[in-house]
Amino acid sequence: MKVPTDVIAVLGHAETNGSRLILTGTLDRKLYLDTAKVIEAAGGKWSRKERAHLFDGDAIDAVEQVILTGEIVSKKQQFGYFPTPALVVKRLIQFAKLEPGMEVLEPSAGRGAIAGPIAALGCHVDCIELQRENALAISDAGIGRDLAVVDFLMVEPFEAYDRVVMNPPFARQDDIRHVMHAHRFLKDGGLLVAVMSNGVTFRSTPLTREFQAMLAAEGGGLHSLPEGAFKESGTGVNTVIAVIPKGAS
Structure with missing residues (x-):
């Protein structure tokens, strides 16, 4: 699943704290809904109580995959050693x-x-x-x-x-x-x-x-x-x- 560039930019400005991801800035309704859809596909769930999207693990690990690849991937990637083409x-x-x-x-x-x-x-x-x-x-x-x-x-x-x-x-x-x-x-x-x-x-x-x-x-x-x-x-x-x-x- 390809992620729109404006959504990637929103995620790049988001704040993370452990399992919590908090969107920052003012988003119009369409951009917010598009971003929320990507977050949910990456494993995040909105918590009204926390006023944040919550992940099972560290939010930064989940959202970083989207930022780095521009995609939602089904298998978690590790961004360590990749041979240089x-x-x-x-x-x-x-x-x-x-x-x-x-x-x-x-x-x-x-x-x-x-x-x-x-x-x-x-x-x-x-x-x-x-x-x-x-x-x-x-x-x-x-x-x-x-x-x-x-x-x-x-x-x-x-x-x-x-x-x-x-x-x-x-x-x-x-x-x-x-x-x-x-x-x-x-x-x-x-x-x-x-x-x-x-x-x-x-x-x-x-x-x-x-x-x-x-x-x-x-x-x-x-x-x-x-x-x-x-x-x-x-x-x-x-x-x-x-x-x-x-x-x-």
Whole structure:
């Protein structure tokens, strides 16, 4: 079931607290009814007493699937590791403007779909990957210069890289957390290029607003990817590419 874009925008501005979802702003009757229909299809039930839609589990998990994919799906998706398709890797590399000898960080390296082609261009690539089985695949393939098996968000930033190129996890806006953390690893004049959920273009959460302020301050931009760009990887998540410089150009 495809969800209209105006309903997705309403959900992107909604407030969640545990199992509760509260719509914000003033909605006309048709938009409210359309939104309520989507919420009910996603598992939410209106509670007059709570003045909110209630879900069996966390409301954010249910509504996030709608925001990320633009659809109501019958099976719950997890928005963690999805291999980056070759066409998306090509776009990332184009935006990154890589040159041989550059110091590059790939902080959500998966099995090396991004890091491998970058290393083949003559760049010095360091990889960080949380899942050991993925890290083993990178190691076995001989990709990159250094490999750390650790939660990237737990790594203390150090300004060492000309480029960061990444496809972070998306669950609960983890893409924003990873991108903002990764930006701190760039040298002045460096550039970050990342796949992100297109929710960063319209959501109005505190985290989204913080990201949008950083994007504007650094003179960055967002570039849409085609619908279904990650279909071959098993997800209908809608995505953009963020291109964010740091400091002096």
